[in-house]
Amino acid sequence: MPLNRSDLPQDVLALLAQGAVIPAHPLALDSQRKFDRRRQRALTRYYVDAGAGGLAVGVHTTQFAIRQHGLYETVLRSAMEDRLAWSERPMAMVAGLCGGTQQALKEADIAVGLGYHAGLLSLAAMASASEDELVAHCQAVAEVIPLVGFYLQTVVGGPVLSSDFWRRFAQIPNALAIKVAPFNRYRTLDVVRGLVDAGAEERVFLYTGNDDHIILDLALPFTAMRQGQPVTVRFRGGLLGHWSVWTSSAVRQLQQVKATLAAHGGSLPPELLSLDSRVTDCNAAFFDVANNFHGCIAGCHEVLRRQGLLEGIWCLDPDEGLGAGQAQEIDRVYRQHGDLADDAFVRDNLQRWLA
Numbered sequence: 001m002p003l004n005r006s007d008l009p010q011d012v013l014a015l016l017a018q019g020a021v022i023p024a025h026p027l028a029l030d031s032q033r034k035f036d037r038r039r040q041r042a043l044t045r046y047y048v049d050a051g052a053g054g055l056a057v058g059v060h061t062t063q064f065a066i067r068q069h070g071l072y073e074t075v076l077r078s079a080m081e082d083r084l085a086w087s088e089r090p091m092a093m094v095a096g097l098c099g100g101t102q103q104a105l106k107e108a109d110i111a112v113g114l115g116y117h118a119g120l121l122s123l124a125a126m127a128s129a130s131e132d133e134l135v136a137h138c139q140a141v142a143e144v145i146p147l148v149g150f151y152l153q154t155v156v157g158g159p160v161l162s163s164d165f166w167r168r169f170a171q172i173p174n175a176l177a178i179k180v181a182p183f184n185r186y187r188t189l190d191v192v193r194g195l196v197d198a199g200a201e202e203r204v205f206l207y208t209g210n211d212d213h214i215i216l217d218l219a220l221p222f223t224a225m226r227q228g229q230p231v232t233v234r235f236r237g238g239l240l241g242h243w244s245v246w247t248s249s250a251v252r253q254l255q256q257v258k259a260t261l262a263a264h265g266g267s268l269p270p271e272l273l274s275l276d277s278r279v280t281d282c283n284a285a286f287f288d289v290a291n292n293f294h295g296c297i298a299g300c301h302e303v304l305r306r307q308g309l310l311e312g313i314w315c316l317d318p319d320e321g322l323g324a325g326q327a328q329e330i331d332r333v334y335r336q337h338g339d340l341a342d343d344a345f346v347r348d349n350l351q352r353w354l355a
Contacts (some may be wrong), residue, residue, distance in 0.1 A: 003112045005146040007177050011090040012117055016177060016205050019052020019218075019237035019258065020092060023244045025079055027071075029314040035071055037078060040276070042353040043307055044082040049349060050248035050342070053237065054092030055079055059120055060156070061241035061297060063177045064098060065316040069126055075317065080114050085289040094148055094239065098122040101137050102126055108144040116192070118142035118176050119145040124157035131165045142174035146167070149178040151191055153165070155293055158182065158333050166194025170204045178215070181209025181237045189222070192233060196224040201233045208238040211283045215276035218257045219268050243285050248342040253279070278337050285333040291323030298322045307346040309353070 010275040027128065028039035047055055049162070058072055066072050076095055095111035096103045097119040102132060108119050121141055121177070138147060149169050152158025160179075169175055180191045188210060196200050208211055208217035223232045243250045260272055286303060288295035297320045301313035315320065334341065 001112065002144050003117075003146060006116055009090065012092050012143070014164075015053050015090055016092050017245050019235075019254065021051070021237040021243055021247065021254050022054040022056050022094060022207070022242040022249050023047050023052050023250075024059045024239065025055050025057045026244050026297070026310075027062050027066060027075065027196045027316070028310055029312075029316070031312060031314065032186070033316060033318070035074065036311065036330035038354065039310055040075070040078055041082045042350075043304070044079050044149045045086050045310060045353040046349070047247055048083060048091070050345070051251035052091070052243075052247055054094060055083060056094040056096065056120055056239050057097050057116075058111075059094075059241075060152075060189035061300065062096065062121070062245055063297060063316050064122075066097075067098075067325050069316055072107065072186075073114075073248055076111060076114050076116065078307060080116070081157065081326065092117050093120045094120050095145075095220075096120050096122065096162050097141060097145075099125050101140050104137070105139045105144060112145050113248055117146065118148050120148040120150050122150050122152060123159055123161075124152055127157060127159040129130040129159075131162065131168075134165065135168045138175075139167055139172055142172050147172065148176055150197065151178065151180050151182045151187065151209075152182055152278050153183040155183075158294075160187070163190040163194040166191045166225065167197040168194075168200050170200035177205040177207050177236075177304065179207050179209040180235070181211075183210055185213075187334070188217075189224075192222045193224045195233065196226050196231045201231060205232060208235045209240055211240060211242045211287060212280050213255065213276060214238060214240065214242065214283070215257065216273070216282070219261070219273065219276075220255060221266065241300060242279075242286060244300050245286060246282075246340060246342050248345045249340050280282060282333045282337050282340060285326065285329035288323040288326045290325060290329065291306060295321065295323035295326045299330065301324055302327065305341065307343055308350050309346065
């Protein structure tokens with residue numbers, strides 16, 4: 001049964017419009033690289049108790065290889081069941097969709113059947129397609145599930161997309177949001193211009209995935225021109241692999257940004273703006289920027305391992321692990337930015353989550 005945005009619970013729509021922290025849910029594996037249901041459940045409970053406004057499951061941070069290992073439906077089902085069993089508060093549940101049109105449609109059907117509210121549509125598998133073909137692909141999948149567009153950075157396979165593509169995407173009636181993650185200010189502005197050109201800035205919500213400027217994306221106004229008049233839009237929240245770690249701190253940071261904007265009429269004090277560089281420095285270590293993002297998943301696993309949420313940093317691909325010097329960089333981040341961590345919160349609740 002297709003799902004339209006008009007079918008979504010009003011509290012979920014309101015949550016997305018207001019702006020939420022949506023972590024990209026990692027995959028918990030044991031030492032045999034088999035699905036670790038207990039620790040996967042603990043992660044979901046952690047995100048719920050940390051105050052996340054939603055979960056993104058089956059996305060890059062969950063490892064795209066879950067599909068080749070027959071884990072896609074298993075992982076999506078476990079997150080939904082564990083989230084509902086742990087808390088009744090509204091949360092936006094986003095399923096990762098990828099592959100060609102037929103694969104994405106199949107995954108969208110699974111997600112809708114499990115109760116997910118939206119699909120985050122990766123275009124990496126169709127990176128060589130024309131923009132007309134990509135728009136047709138998005139339109140087809142949007143017939144099944146509300147869509148979160150995904151501007152994925154090119155270094156991990158995303159295509160370069162014009163502002164006209166994003167205008168056409170935003171005009172799709174079942175478009176819900178756009179995760180902007182090209183790690184590039186010019187391309188981020190292309191999304192903003194496309195959204196404004198479509199006149200969809202109130203209907204399609206911007207969520208940052210730009211790990212190199214998380215706080216600035218959340219704090220700054222973005223202005224584009226429409227018919228000679230400036231139109232200002234803001235990122236509502238974030239959907240981030242970076243937020244799979246230190247999540248309760250991320251929730252506080254988003255609340256701090258929104259409260260400061262409200263209290264100061266949109267202006268921000270320097271100390272809040274300076275937080276952007278500190279968060280970016282943390283991300284450089286967690287995402288292994290020094291090694292061209294080789295350890296971007298394993299780095300998040302390493303933080304969760306140090307906290308006790310994961311038993312190890314194993315990925316489905318045995319060749320996927322920490323980059324050279326990445327562990328030392330994470331050590332440095334803990335020394336210099338430890339006040340941004342949420343280790344105490346995890347320590348106080350870990351046994352309850354693992355029970």
